Amino acid sequence: MTESERNPRFDEELAGLDPEDPEARAFAAHLDRMQRCEPGFTIESSLRQVEDFADSSNRAGGLRYWVAALVAALIVFGVVVASWDIIVRALQWLAR
Structure with missing residues (x-):
């Protein structure tokens, strides 16, 4: 790991941990x-x-x-329902 890739947390809060350790880098990212x-x-x-x-x-x-997959699916379903409602209302407005 080069000096520019090094997380400054290893100098401050995580002093003493190995910056090359993948678990320590994951904790610093967290x-x-x-x-x-x-x-x-x-x-x-x-x-x-x-x-x-x-x-x-x-x-x-x-x-x-x-x-998490269920939450994502519900969000997509909500967007589809809202879009469908907007399209139907726009077509009704245009039909008048």
Whole structure:
């Protein structure tokens, strides 16, 4: 790992841990995600939160994976229903 790839947490909070250890790097990345401070109302932040949800659901296994898949399917179903409602109302409005 080069110096530019090194997480500064190993110098501050994780002093004494091996920065080459995959588990220590994963823990440092987890701490970075937990302490990320950004506004939640921007498009970029919303997409980043969806990305974090997808990454964490891919790492999960068993029941947690299926619950995450169900949540994603329900979100997609809600978008489809809302879109269908908008299309039907627009066609009704145009038919008048």
